[in-house]
Structures are given as C-alpha cells and as structure tokens.
Amino acid sequence: MPFPLTLPTTSSFSFSSHFSSDSHPSLPLSASTYRGVLRDALKEYKRLSPSEQSSKLSAILLSLNNYIPYLLAVDAGLSSQQVAGDEVDVVLKSTPLLEWRPTLSDTGIPGREAPRLKVQSIEYEIYFVLSTLAYTHTLLSRASLHPLYSAASASPSTEQRTSYITTASKNLLLAASIHDYLATRSDQVSSEPPCIDITKSTFRALASLALAEATLLAVLKDDPYPAAVAQDRNQNDKEWMIKAPEIPKVKAHLFARLCLAAAEHAAKAKSLLGAKGQGKINPELLRYVDDLRRTGRGKACRFLGIDAELGGQTGAGIAWLRAGKHELGLSSKDDGGKKGLSLGRLKKEWTERREDRKIEKGAAWGSDAGRLEEGRVLDMLDAKWTKMNDTVNTQSIPPIGPLMATMPSGREIHSLKPFIPPTLDSQILESMRAPPDRADDYGSDESSDDDKEDRAPAGAFPGTKADYSGSGNYY
Numbered sequence: 001m002p003f004p005l006t007l008p009t010t011s012s013f014s015f016s017s018h019f020s021s022d023s024h025p026s027l028p029l030s031a032s033t034y035r036g037v038l039r040d041a042l043k044e045y046k047r048l049s050p051s052e053q054s055s056k057l058s059a060i061l062l063s064l065n066n067y068i069p070y071l072l073a074v075d076a077g078l079s080s081q082q083v084a085g086d087e088v089d090v091v092l093k094s095t096p097l098l099e100w101r102p103t104l105s106d107t108g109i110p111g112r113e114a115p116r117l118k119v120q121s122i123e124y125e126i127y128f129v130l131s132t133l134a135y136t137h138t139l140l141s142r143a144s145l146h147p148l149y150s151a152a153s154a155s156p157s158t159e160q161r162t163s164y165i166t167t168a169s170k171n172l173l174l175a176a177s178i179h180d181y182l183a184t185r186s187d188q189v190s191s192e193p194p195c196i197d198i199t200k201s202t203f204r205a206l207a208s209l210a211l212a213e214a215t216l217l218a219v220l221k222d223d224p225y226p227a228a229v230a231q232d233r234n235q236n237d238k239e240w241m242i243k244a245p246e247i248p249k250v251k252a253h254l255f256a257r258l259c260l261a262a263a264e265h266a267a268k269a270k271s272l273l274g275a276k277g278q279g280k281i282n283p284e285l286l287r288y289v290d291d292l293r294r295t296g297r298g299k300a301c302r303f304l305g306i307d308a309e310l311g312g313q314t315g316a317g318i319a320w321l322r323a324g325k326h327e328l329g330l331s332s333k334d335d336g337g338k339k340g341l342s343l344g345r346l347k348k349e350w351t352e353r354r355e356d357r358k359i360e361k362g363a364a365w366g367s368d369a370g371r372l373e374e375g376r377v378l379d380m381l382d383a384k385w386t387k388m389n390d391t392v393n394t395q396s397i398p399p400i401g402p403l404m405a406t407m408p409s410g411r412e413i414h415s416l417k418p419f420i421p422p423t424l425d426s427q428i429l430e431s432m433r434a435p436p437d438r439a440d441d442y443g444s445d446e447s448s449d450d451d452k453e454d455r456a457p458a459g460a461f462p463g464t465k466a467d468y469s470g471s472g473n474y475y
Contacts, residue, residue: 001142001145001213001216001292001295001366001369001370002138002141002142002145002168002172002210002213002366003138003209003285003288003366003367003369004139004142004365004366004367005103005135005138005139006103006135007042007045007046007060007103007132007135007136007139008042008100008101008102008103008128008131008132008135008197009039009042009043009046009100009101010038010039010042010098010099010100010101010128011039011098011099011100011116012036012039012442012443013032013035013096013098013442013443014028014032014440014441014442014443015027015028015029015031015032015035015074015440015442016028016029016032016436016439016440017093017094017440017443018092018093018094018095018096019074019078019090019091019092019093019096020090020091020093021077021088021089021090021091022089022091023077023087023088023089023433024077024088024089024429024432024433025432025433025434025435025436026431026432026433026434026435026436026437027070027073027074027077027088027090027432028074028090028436028440029436029438029440030070030432031067031070031071031073031074032440032442032443033442034063034066034067034070035067035070035071035442036442037063037066037067038060038063038064038066038067038129041056041059041060041063042060042132044056045057045059045060053139054139054142054143054146057136057139057140057143060132060136061133061136061137061140064129064132064133064136065133065422067129068129068130068133068421068422069421069422069423069424070424071122071125071126071129072126072421072422072423073088073423073424073429074090074122075122075123075126076088076090077089077090078090078092078122083423083424083429084423084424084425084426084429085426086426086429086430088429095120096120096121096122096125097118097119097120098118098119098120098124098125099116099117099118099119100116100117100119100124100125100128101113101114101115101116101117102114102117102195102196102197103135103197103282104196104197104202104281104282104285105195105196105197105280105281105282106280106281106282106283117194117195118194119194123189124193124194124198126185127182127185127186127193127198128197128198130178130181130182130421131178131179131182131197131198131203133178134174134175134178134179134182134206134210135175137171137172137174137175137178138171138172138175138210140167140168140171141167141168141169141171141172141175141213142168142366144164144165144167144168144171145164145165145168145217145366146365147160147164148161148164148165148226148227148230149230149365149366149373155227155230161221161227162221165217165220165221166221168217169214169217169218169221172210172211172213172214172217173210173211173214173414173416173417174419175206175210176206176207176208176210176211176214176416177207177416177417177418177419178419179203179204179206179207179210180203180204180207180416180418180419181418181419181421182198182203183200183203183204183207186198186199186200186203187200196280196281201272201273201275202272202273202281204272205268205269205270205272205273205289206269207416208265208266208268208269208272209265209266209269209289209292211265211414211416212262212263212265212266212269212292212296213262213292214414215258215259215261215262215265215296215412215413215414216258216259216262216292216295216296216299216370218258218413218414219255219258219259219262219299222251222255223255225302225377225380225381226373226374226377228380229373229376229377229380230373252303252304252306252307252310253303253304253307253408254411255299255300255303256299256300256301256303256304256307256407256408257300257408257409257410257411258410258411258413259296259297259299259300259303259410260296260297260300260407260408260409260410260411261296261410261411261412261413262292262296262410263292263293263294263295263296263297263300263410264296264410266289266290266292266293266296267293269289270286270289270290270293273285273286273289274286284367288367288368288369289369291368291369291370291371292369292370294327294328294329294369294371295328295369295370295371295374297324297327298324298325298327298328298371298374298375298378299324299374300324300407301320301321301323301324301327301407302320302321302324302374302377302378302381304320304403304407305317305318305319305320305321305323305324305381306381308320309385313395314385314388314389314393314395315389315395315396315397315398316395316397316398316403317385318382318385318386318389318397319397319398319399319400319403320400320403321378321381321382321385322382322397322400323400323403323404324374324378325375325378325382326400328371328374328375328378329371330371330375330378
C-alpha cells in the first residue's frame with residue numbers, strides 16, 4: 001500500500017489560441033509553456049519501467065507545481081478575480097478542446113488503455129491537473145514505504161523506519177486534502193463530468209481512501225510486529241537475534257480502534273466508488289479498497305488479541321487472531337485439524353512469493369493493501385501463542401462469533417487541513433504585462449497523440465507491451 005495509481009497523460013494545447021489577456025498578454029503563452037513541460041514529463045514517466053518511475057516523481061511534482069499557478073491564474077482571469085492582489089483580465093476567444101487519458105475508469109478489456117477523453121472546459125483541466133498532483137503524492141508515499149518491505153538490503157533502523165512512515169503519511173494526508181478540495185470545488189459546476197475519474201463521488205472516495213491509508217500508517221509507525229516478520233525473511237539482514245516485540249496494553253487497545261476507523265474510511269470509499277454514475281471504476285481499485293477494509297479489521301483483531309494476551313487470557317488472544325484471519329479472508333491452518341501440506345497452504349505460499357517478487361521489481365507491489373503481510377503476522381503470533389497455550393497454561397479457545405460482537409468503535413487520529421492552491425508571485429505576474437516574446441505553437445504538435453507509440457504490437461497478448469519494447473521488428 002498505498003494503491004499503485006497510474007498517472008494520466010494529456011495532449012498538447014495552446015492557451016493563446018483560445019484565450020487572450022489585455023492586462024497580462026504573456027499569461028497565455030506562459031501557461032502553455034509550463035503545460036508543455038508537464039505533458040512531456042508525464043509522457044516520459046509513462047515510458048519508464050516501474051523500477052525507474054519512482055525516481056521521476058520529483059520531476060513530475062515540480063512540473064505540476066510550476067504549471068498550476070498559471071492555470072489557476074487563467075481561470076481567475078475568466079471570472080474577473082484578483083490574483084496576488086492584482087486584477088487579471090482573460091477573455092475566451094474560442095471553446096478550448098483539451099485531451100486527457102483517464103486512468104481510474106474501467107475499459108472492460110484487460111490490458112487496454114482507456115481512450116483519450118476530450119474536455120471543453122478549463123474547469124475539467126483543473127480537475128485532471130489537481131488529481132494528477134494528488135496521485136503523485138500518493139505514489140511518493142509508496143516510494144517512501146518501499147524500503148520497509150524490500151529484501152534487497154538490510155532492514156532499516158528504527159529511526160529510518162519512522163522517517164519513511166512520517167514522509168509517507170504527510171504525502172497521503174496532502175493527497176486527501178487535494179481530493180477533498182476538488183470535491184468541494186465540484187459543487188460549483190452544475191454540468192455532469194465527462195468521466196467517472198473527475199466526479200464528486202470519486203473525489204470523496206479517494207479522500208477517504210487516502211485518510212484510511214494514513215491512519216494505518218499511524219499504527220504501523222509504532223507497530224513492531226510487521227517489522228519483525230519482514231526482518232525474519234530478509235536474508236540480507238545481519239541482526240538475526242531480535243528481541244520479542246512488546247506493546248503496552250493501553251496502546252494495543254488504542255491501535256485496535258484506529259484500525260477500525262481506517263476500515264470505516266475504506267468501507268466509505270468502496271461505497272462511493274461503487275455508486276452508479278458515469279461509467280465504472282477499475283476493478284483492481286475496487287478490490288484494493290475492499291482488501292484495505294479487510295486489513296484494517298484484521299489488524300484490529302490482532303491488537304485486541306494482544307490486549308487479551310497481555311492480560312493473561314491466552315485462549316481469547318488466539319481466538320482474536322483467528323478472527324483476524326477470518327476478516328482477512330484467510331483460512332486458519334488449524335481449521336479442521338489439517339496439518340502438513342494442503343492445496344490452500346501451497347496457494348498461500350505461492351501468492352506470498354509472487355508478492356515478494358513484485359516488491360523486488362517495484363511493480364504493483366502492495367496491491368492487496370497489506371492483507372497478506374498482516375496474515376503473516378497473524379500466523380507468527382498464532383504459532384507462538386498456540387505452542388505456549390498447549391505447554392504452559394492451557395486455556396480453552398472461545399468461538400470467534402461472540403468476540404466479534406464486542407469490537408469497540410473506531411477512533412480518528414488525523415484531521416484534514418484545507419488545501420490551499422498555489423498562486424503566482426506578484427513579481428512574476430507583473431512581468432507578464434509585457435507582450436509575448438515568441439509565438440505560442442504548443443497546440444500544433446502532431447506527436448502529442450502517443451497512441452501509436454504506446455500501442456502493443458499486433459498479435460501481442462494484452463498487457464505485454466513492455467516485452468516488445470526496444471525493437472522495431474516484432475517477428
């Protein structure tokens with residue numbers, strides 16, 4: 001986690017062809033220039049391999065932050081609003097036609113990209129650009145968390161782990177604030193958006209999703225069990241003698257309530273994404289949101305089990321662990337008294353190895369929202385406590401049904417700060433009172449349609465375009 005979002009791409013566009021400004025004649029050209037830089041950065045990012053894309057995110061973020069003030073200045077000028085305390089006058093000469101490729105919509109065909117979407121409003125351009133900004137912050141949080149799960153090097157220290165999680169949390173909370181801002185801004189538009197990617201319900205859902213992920217990260221920062229499990233299977237780690245993790249009783253109960261709050265946010269996101277509207281959402285995103293809800297509830301069961309075990313109720317603690325596996329949709333290895341090899345266990349081990357390979361390649365890892373990783377933690381504690389319960393203080397293991405009815409309510413830890421869009425500096429705005437020094441030819445680039453260069457060869461299986469890159473002859 002977080003979800004491996006795909007950044008959208010866009011075509012070239014000339015602001016000067018559709019907008020003019022008597023007060024700041026160079027504003028349309030400047031907007032076109034910075035939009036062209038953003039477009040090129042998004043196309044370059046799309047062509048990189050998954051392992052190389054994370055290093056490009058900082059350039060994407062810079063190009064977005066450079067372009068957004070000019071875009072919002074044009075929008076403010078159309079409404080005769082002030083920018084940096086100065087009057088900006090922008091006149092619409094002709095209806096703009098901008099193209100964006102949505103990335104959250106379901107195409108219905110596996111491996112096939114959604115077609116370019118034509119929008120005729122500067123407001124929808126703002127939606128796509130700010131959504132891309134939020135996606136970039138989400139991907140930056142993924143890049144920050146990757147060292148926690150990678151086995152390519154030694155496990156990070158406690159200080160490094162805290163730093164990675166803190167950075168990821170800040171990016172997720174900023175992404176949630178941007179989505180919340182877009183949801184509020186969309187109330188001002190009465191027309192129906194052209195695709196589900198930029199609808200109010202999707203903005204609300206993505207804000208809830210980012211808030212759920214940030215809440216789980218607040219728990220992960222002080223949760224030693226996932227780190228112990230990851231360190232145990234890391235062959236490059238030298239500190240193989242690890243002290244058994246301990247969690248105070250009060251904190252364990254608090255963590256359970258935080259995880260339940262995260263599960264509630266994920267359930268809200270799933271409900272909003274599944275609402276009827278313009279098209280359908282990518283099923284992989286829907287599956288991820290459901291897995292995140294399961295992970296939150298599974299973690300809550302684990303912490304309630306830790307709370308019970310610390311109180312001397314080992315039998316109840318084991319029951320909570322098995323309740324957690326039930327919430328995750330993972331069968332307990334002790335169900336039915338089966339031991340040794342089984343088809344379910346082989347499938348589970350194969351799925352875990354596949355997820356480990358994704359982490360090493362940096363491609364689409366964590367698409368299960370940490371569900372399998374939490375299952376590993378539950379297995380570790382289940383084996384430890386069951387052995388202790390069988391040999392030291394034998395207690396009966398109660399059924400999980402009555403335990404689930406006693407789960408507490410969720411508790412919030414984060415509150416979203418309002419997103420303040422960046423604005424142009426007064427000196428920069430003043431410099432654009434001069435006439436443009438060159439022609440605005442950003443709308444005449446025919447190569448902006450990258451469908452041909454990004455299309456898989458004829459006869460290729462869907463989703464295998466990358467296997468044919470680097471050569472012009474496919475046969």
